Amino acid sequence: MEVCGVDSEGKEFNSAQEMWREEIGEEGDETKKTQWYRDGVSYWEGVEASVDGVLGGYGHVNDADIIGSEVFLKTLLQERLVNGETNQHLVALDCGSGVGRITKNLLIRYLNEVDLVEPVAQFLDAARENLASTGSETHKAANFFCVPLQEFTPADQRYDVIWVQWCIGHLTDDDFVSFFNRAKGCLKPGGFFVVKENLAKQGFVLDKEDRSITRSDPYFKQLFRRCGLHLYQTKDQKGLPKELFAVKMYALTVDTLPKVHRTRSKTRSNRPQIIK
Numbered sequence: 001m002e003v004c005g006v007d008s009e010g011k012e013f014n015s016a017q018e019m020w021r022e023e024i025g026e027e028g029d030e031t032k033k034t035q036w037y038r039d040g041v042s043y044w045e046g047v048e049a050s051v052d053g054v055l056g057g058y059g060h061v062n063d064a065d066i067i068g069s070e071v072f073l074k075t076l077l078q079e080r081l082v083n084g085e086t087n088q089h090l091v092a093l094d095c096g097s098g099v100g101r102i103t104k105n106l107l108i109r110y111l112n113e114v115d116l117v118e119p120v121a122q123f124l125d126a127a128r129e130n131l132a133s134t135g136s137e138t139h140k141a142a143n144f145f146c147v148p149l150q151e152f153t154p155a156d157q158r159y160d161v162i163w164v165q166w167c168i169g170h171l172t173d174d175d176f177v178s179f180f181n182r183a184k185g186c187l188k189p190g191g192f193f194v195v196k197e198n199l200a201k202q203g204f205v206l207d208k209e210d211r212s213i214t215r216s217d218p219y220f221k222q223l224f225r226r227c228g229l230h231l232y233q234t235k236d237q238k239g240l241p242k243e244l245f246a247v248k249m250y251a252l253t254v255d256t257l258p259k260v261h262r263t264r265s266k267t268r269s270n271r272p273q274i275i276k
Protein backbone atom coordinates (compact mmCIF):
# COMPACT_ATOMS: atom_id res chain seq x y z
CA MET A 1 0.00 0.00 0.00
CA GLU A 2 1.44 3.35 -0.99
CA VAL A 3 1.07 5.86 1.80
CA CYS A 4 2.80 9.19 2.18
CA GLY A 5 4.20 9.97 5.55
CA VAL A 6 6.40 12.33 7.48
CA ASP A 7 8.74 12.00 10.40
CA SER A 8 8.91 14.24 13.44
CA GLU A 9 11.81 16.14 11.84
CA GLY A 10 9.71 17.04 8.78
CA LYS A 11 11.21 14.52 6.38
CA GLU A 12 8.70 13.19 3.84
CA PHE A 13 8.37 9.61 2.61
CA ASN A 14 6.62 8.50 -0.57
CA SER A 15 5.52 5.24 0.96
CA ALA A 16 5.50 3.26 4.18
CA GLN A 17 7.86 0.77 2.53
CA GLU A 18 10.39 3.54 1.94
CA MET A 19 10.20 4.57 5.61
CA TRP A 20 10.52 0.99 6.89
CA ARG A 21 13.50 0.33 4.58
CA GLU A 22 15.21 3.37 6.01
CA GLU A 23 14.31 2.68 9.65
CA ILE A 24 14.68 -1.08 9.93
CA GLY A 25 16.65 -1.94 6.81
CA GLU A 26 16.00 -4.60 4.20
CA GLU A 27 14.33 -7.87 5.12
CA GLY A 28 16.80 -10.05 6.93
CA ASP A 29 18.85 -7.11 8.24
CA GLU A 30 18.13 -7.85 11.88
CA THR A 31 20.69 -5.38 13.28
CA LYS A 32 18.80 -2.28 12.30
CA LYS A 33 15.48 -3.74 13.37
CA THR A 34 16.90 -4.74 16.77
CA GLN A 35 18.16 -1.17 17.16
CA TRP A 36 14.70 0.20 16.33
CA TYR A 37 13.17 -1.83 19.18
CA ARG A 38 16.04 -1.10 21.57
CA ASP A 39 15.64 2.66 20.97
CA GLY A 40 11.89 2.46 21.62
CA VAL A 41 12.34 0.70 24.94
CA SER A 42 15.24 3.01 25.93
CA TYR A 43 12.99 6.00 25.39
CA TRP A 44 10.40 4.63 27.82
CA GLU A 45 13.07 3.59 30.32
CA GLY A 46 13.85 7.30 30.67
CA VAL A 47 10.24 8.18 31.51
CA GLU A 48 8.80 8.42 35.03
CA ALA A 49 6.84 5.30 35.99
CA SER A 50 3.54 7.10 36.53
CA VAL A 51 0.24 7.71 34.72
CA ASP A 52 1.48 11.16 33.71
CA GLY A 53 4.72 9.60 32.45
CA VAL A 54 3.11 6.96 30.23
CA LEU A 55 0.66 9.55 28.90
CA GLY A 56 3.48 11.86 27.84
CA GLY A 57 2.60 14.56 30.40
CA TYR A 58 -1.14 14.33 29.60
CA GLY A 59 -2.12 12.46 32.77
CA HIS A 60 -5.28 14.59 32.91
CA VAL A 61 -6.72 12.77 29.85
CA ASN A 62 -6.90 9.54 31.86
CA ASP A 63 -10.50 10.06 33.00
CA ALA A 64 -11.89 10.89 29.53
CA ASP A 65 -9.96 7.97 28.03
CA ILE A 66 -11.23 5.48 30.60
CA ILE A 67 -14.84 6.68 30.33
CA GLY A 68 -14.72 6.29 26.52
CA SER A 69 -13.17 2.84 26.81
CA GLU A 70 -15.66 1.73 29.44
CA VAL A 71 -18.69 2.53 27.27
CA PHE A 72 -17.10 0.63 24.36
CA LEU A 73 -16.06 -2.37 26.48
CA LYS A 74 -19.43 -2.71 28.21
CA THR A 75 -21.25 -2.89 24.88
CA LEU A 76 -18.83 -5.49 23.54
CA LEU A 77 -18.98 -7.65 26.65
CA GLN A 78 -22.76 -7.54 26.57
CA GLU A 79 -23.01 -8.33 22.86
CA ARG A 80 -20.37 -11.02 22.65
CA LEU A 81 -19.62 -12.58 26.01
CA VAL A 82 -21.99 -12.01 28.86
CA ASN A 83 -24.61 -14.70 28.51
CA GLY A 84 -26.38 -14.15 31.79
CA GLU A 85 -24.51 -16.84 33.69
CA THR A 86 -23.13 -15.64 36.99
CA ASN A 87 -20.29 -18.17 37.05
CA GLN A 88 -18.49 -16.86 33.96
CA HIS A 89 -14.78 -16.35 34.47
CA LEU A 90 -13.49 -13.67 32.09
CA VAL A 91 -9.80 -13.07 31.43
CA ALA A 92 -8.08 -10.10 29.74
CA LEU A 93 -4.61 -9.31 28.47
CA ASP A 94 -3.40 -5.69 28.74
CA CYS A 95 -0.75 -5.19 26.02
CA GLY A 96 2.01 -2.58 26.44
CA SER A 97 0.39 -2.05 29.82
CA GLY A 98 2.78 0.61 31.10
CA VAL A 99 2.12 1.16 34.81
CA GLY A 100 -1.19 -0.75 34.72
CA ARG A 101 -3.38 2.33 34.18
CA ILE A 102 -5.97 0.56 32.01
CA THR A 103 -6.01 -2.62 34.08
CA LYS A 104 -6.50 -0.69 37.31
CA ASN A 105 -9.12 1.78 36.09
CA LEU A 106 -11.05 -0.46 33.73
CA LEU A 107 -10.20 -4.09 32.95
CA ILE A 108 -10.00 -5.40 36.50
CA ARG A 109 -13.49 -4.03 37.20
CA TYR A 110 -15.11 -6.05 34.41
CA LEU A 111 -12.93 -9.12 34.06
CA ASN A 112 -11.93 -11.66 36.67
CA GLU A 113 -8.26 -11.95 35.80
CA VAL A 114 -5.98 -9.60 33.90
CA ASP A 115 -2.48 -10.40 32.61
CA LEU A 116 -0.13 -7.56 31.77
CA VAL A 117 2.61 -7.58 29.14
CA GLU A 118 5.11 -4.72 29.04
CA PRO A 119 8.80 -4.54 28.03
CA VAL A 120 9.92 -1.84 30.49
CA ALA A 121 10.71 -3.46 33.84
CA GLN A 122 10.25 -0.30 35.90
CA PHE A 123 6.75 0.18 34.47
CA LEU A 124 5.79 -3.40 35.19
CA ASP A 125 7.13 -3.11 38.76
CA ALA A 126 5.03 0.02 39.24
CA ALA A 127 2.02 -1.83 37.79
CA ARG A 128 2.52 -4.69 40.25
CA GLU A 129 2.63 -2.17 43.09
CA ASN A 130 -0.34 -0.14 41.81
CA LEU A 131 -2.43 -3.27 41.45
CA ALA A 132 -1.48 -4.92 44.75
CA SER A 133 -4.26 -3.14 46.59
CA THR A 134 -6.76 -3.15 43.69
CA GLY A 135 -9.47 -5.68 42.97
CA SER A 136 -10.51 -8.67 45.02
CA GLU A 137 -10.24 -12.46 45.10
CA THR A 138 -12.50 -12.61 42.04
CA HIS A 139 -11.12 -9.58 40.16
CA LYS A 140 -7.35 -9.52 40.14
CA ALA A 141 -4.15 -8.98 38.18
CA ALA A 142 -2.75 -12.45 37.58
CA ASN A 143 0.45 -12.54 35.48
CA PHE A 144 3.04 -9.89 34.69
CA PHE A 145 5.14 -10.58 31.57
CA CYS A 146 8.18 -8.39 30.96
CA VAL A 147 8.42 -8.93 27.18
CA PRO A 148 7.91 -6.75 24.08
CA LEU A 149 4.88 -7.65 21.97
CA GLN A 150 6.94 -8.70 18.96
CA GLU A 151 8.41 -11.51 21.10
CA PHE A 152 5.29 -12.42 23.06
CA THR A 153 3.07 -15.41 22.42
CA PRO A 154 0.04 -15.50 24.71
CA ALA A 155 -1.27 -18.76 26.16
CA ASP A 156 -3.72 -20.74 23.99
CA GLN A 157 -7.41 -19.88 24.40
CA ARG A 158 -6.85 -18.01 27.67
CA TYR A 159 -8.33 -14.61 26.86
CA ASP A 160 -11.77 -13.12 26.37
CA VAL A 161 -10.41 -9.62 25.76
CA ILE A 162 -6.99 -8.58 24.43
CA TRP A 163 -6.60 -4.82 24.94
CA VAL A 164 -3.93 -3.07 22.84
CA GLN A 165 -3.69 0.66 23.54
CA TRP A 166 -1.10 3.26 22.67
CA CYS A 167 1.69 0.73 22.09
CA ILE A 168 1.20 -1.00 18.71
CA GLY A 169 2.90 1.93 16.95
CA HIS A 170 6.16 0.49 18.27
CA LEU A 171 5.76 -2.59 16.08
CA THR A 172 6.79 -2.78 12.44
CA ASP A 173 4.03 -3.80 10.00
CA ASP A 174 5.31 -7.37 9.77
CA ASP A 175 5.59 -7.75 13.54
CA PHE A 176 2.13 -6.19 13.95
CA VAL A 177 0.64 -8.84 11.65
CA SER A 178 2.67 -11.62 13.20
CA PHE A 179 1.63 -10.63 16.75
CA PHE A 180 -2.10 -10.62 15.93
CA ASN A 181 -1.78 -13.89 14.07
CA ARG A 182 -0.21 -15.51 17.15
CA ALA A 183 -2.70 -13.84 19.51
CA LYS A 184 -5.74 -14.93 17.47
CA GLY A 185 -5.35 -18.47 18.78
CA CYS A 186 -5.32 -17.16 22.33
CA LEU A 187 -8.85 -15.80 22.25
CA LYS A 188 -11.67 -17.89 23.65
CA PRO A 189 -14.80 -18.29 21.52
CA GLY A 190 -16.61 -14.94 21.50
CA GLY A 191 -13.41 -13.16 22.53
CA PHE A 192 -12.21 -9.98 20.88
CA PHE A 193 -9.32 -7.54 20.53
CA VAL A 194 -9.66 -3.85 21.27
CA VAL A 195 -7.09 -1.68 19.54
CA LYS A 196 -7.20 1.92 20.75
CA GLU A 197 -4.72 4.15 19.01
CA ASN A 198 -3.84 7.61 17.80
CA LEU A 199 -4.66 8.26 14.15
CA ALA A 200 -2.61 10.14 11.58
CA LYS A 201 -4.79 12.21 9.22
CA GLN A 202 -3.24 10.30 6.33
CA GLY A 203 -0.47 7.80 5.76
CA PHE A 204 1.71 7.82 8.85
CA VAL A 205 3.77 9.99 11.17
CA LEU A 206 7.07 8.59 12.37
CA ASP A 207 8.27 9.73 15.80
CA LYS A 208 12.06 9.66 15.71
CA GLU A 209 12.27 10.11 19.48
CA ASP A 210 10.42 7.04 20.77
CA ARG A 211 10.63 5.00 17.54
CA SER A 212 6.91 4.67 16.99
CA ILE A 213 4.66 5.30 14.04
CA THR A 214 1.17 6.76 14.14
CA ARG A 215 -0.88 5.15 11.40
CA SER A 216 -3.96 6.48 9.61
CA ASP A 217 -7.33 4.71 9.73
CA PRO A 218 -6.91 3.18 6.21
CA TYR A 219 -3.40 2.02 7.16
CA PHE A 220 -4.78 0.24 10.27
CA LYS A 221 -7.61 -1.30 8.27
CA GLN A 222 -5.18 -2.60 5.68
CA LEU A 223 -3.10 -4.22 8.47
CA PHE A 224 -6.19 -5.71 10.13
CA ARG A 225 -7.09 -7.26 6.76
CA ARG A 226 -3.57 -8.71 6.52
CA CYS A 227 -4.13 -10.24 9.99
CA GLY A 228 -7.38 -11.82 8.76
CA LEU A 229 -9.32 -9.99 11.48
CA HIS A 230 -12.94 -8.95 11.22
CA LEU A 231 -13.68 -5.34 12.11
CA TYR A 232 -16.61 -5.80 14.48
CA GLN A 233 -17.12 -2.24 15.72
CA THR A 234 -15.34 1.12 15.86
CA LYS A 235 -15.81 4.24 17.93
CA ASP A 236 -14.08 7.60 18.08
CA GLN A 237 -12.75 8.73 21.44
CA LYS A 238 -14.26 12.08 22.36
CA GLY A 239 -13.17 14.79 24.76
CA LEU A 240 -9.40 14.76 24.26
CA PRO A 241 -7.45 18.03 23.91
CA LYS A 242 -7.56 19.45 20.37
CA GLU A 243 -3.76 19.46 19.97
CA LEU A 244 -3.57 15.67 20.29
CA PHE A 245 -4.03 13.11 17.52
CA ALA A 246 -7.57 11.84 17.01
CA VAL A 247 -8.05 8.51 18.82
CA LYS A 248 -10.15 5.58 17.61
CA MET A 249 -11.20 2.29 19.17
CA TYR A 250 -11.43 -0.81 16.99
CA ALA A 251 -13.06 -4.04 18.17
CA LEU A 252 -11.72 -6.97 16.16
CA THR A 253 -12.80 -10.57 16.07
CA VAL A 254 -11.42 -13.71 14.52
CA ASP A 255 -14.72 -14.33 12.77
CA THR A 256 -18.24 -13.03 12.92
CA LEU A 257 -19.42 -15.85 15.18
CA PRO A 258 -20.20 -16.65 17.91
CA LYS A 259 -22.28 -13.61 18.66
CA VAL A 260 -24.48 -12.91 21.59
CA HIS A 261 -27.89 -11.60 20.81
CA ARG A 262 -30.94 -11.02 22.90
CA THR A 263 -33.72 -13.49 22.22
CA ARG A 264 -36.88 -14.43 24.00
CA SER A 265 -36.80 -18.13 24.74
CA LYS A 266 -39.93 -20.26 25.25
CA THR A 267 -39.67 -19.48 28.96
CA ARG A 268 -39.82 -15.78 28.04
CA SER A 269 -36.35 -15.27 29.47
CA ASN A 270 -34.69 -12.04 28.40
CA ARG A 271 -31.22 -13.39 28.87
CA PRO A 272 -28.74 -12.76 26.05
CA GLN A 273 -27.67 -16.04 24.46
CA ILE A 274 -24.63 -17.18 22.58
CA ILE A 275 -25.26 -18.44 19.06
CA LYS A 276 -22.67 -21.08 18.24
Ligand SMILES: C[S@@+](CC[C@H](N)C(=O)[O-])C[C@H]1O[C@@H](n2cnc3c(N)ncnc32)[C@H](O)[C@@H]1O
Nearest residue numbers: 044054096097098101120148149165166167170
Ligand atom coordinates in the same frame (compact mmCIF):
# COMPACT_ATOMS: atom_id res chain seq x y z
C1 LIG B 1 2.06 5.62 25.65
S1 LIG B 1 2.55 4.29 26.73
C2 LIG B 1 0.94 3.55 26.99
C3 LIG B 1 0.88 2.63 28.18
C4 LIG B 1 -0.50 2.01 28.42
N1 LIG B 1 -0.96 1.25 27.29
C5 LIG B 1 -1.50 3.08 28.75
O1 LIG B 1 -2.31 3.43 27.87
O2 LIG B 1 -1.47 3.57 29.88
C6 LIG B 1 3.36 3.17 25.58
C7 LIG B 1 3.75 1.85 26.21
O3 LIG B 1 4.22 0.98 25.17
C8 LIG B 1 5.31 0.25 25.70
N2 LIG B 1 6.11 -0.32 24.60
C9 LIG B 1 7.19 0.20 23.97
N3 LIG B 1 7.65 -0.67 23.06
C10 LIG B 1 6.86 -1.76 23.12
C11 LIG B 1 6.85 -3.02 22.45
N4 LIG B 1 7.76 -3.32 21.52
N5 LIG B 1 5.92 -3.92 22.81
C12 LIG B 1 4.99 -3.62 23.75
N6 LIG B 1 4.96 -2.46 24.42
C13 LIG B 1 5.87 -1.53 24.10
C14 LIG B 1 6.03 1.30 26.53
O4 LIG B 1 6.99 0.75 27.40
C15 LIG B 1 4.87 1.98 27.22
O5 LIG B 1 4.52 1.33 28.39
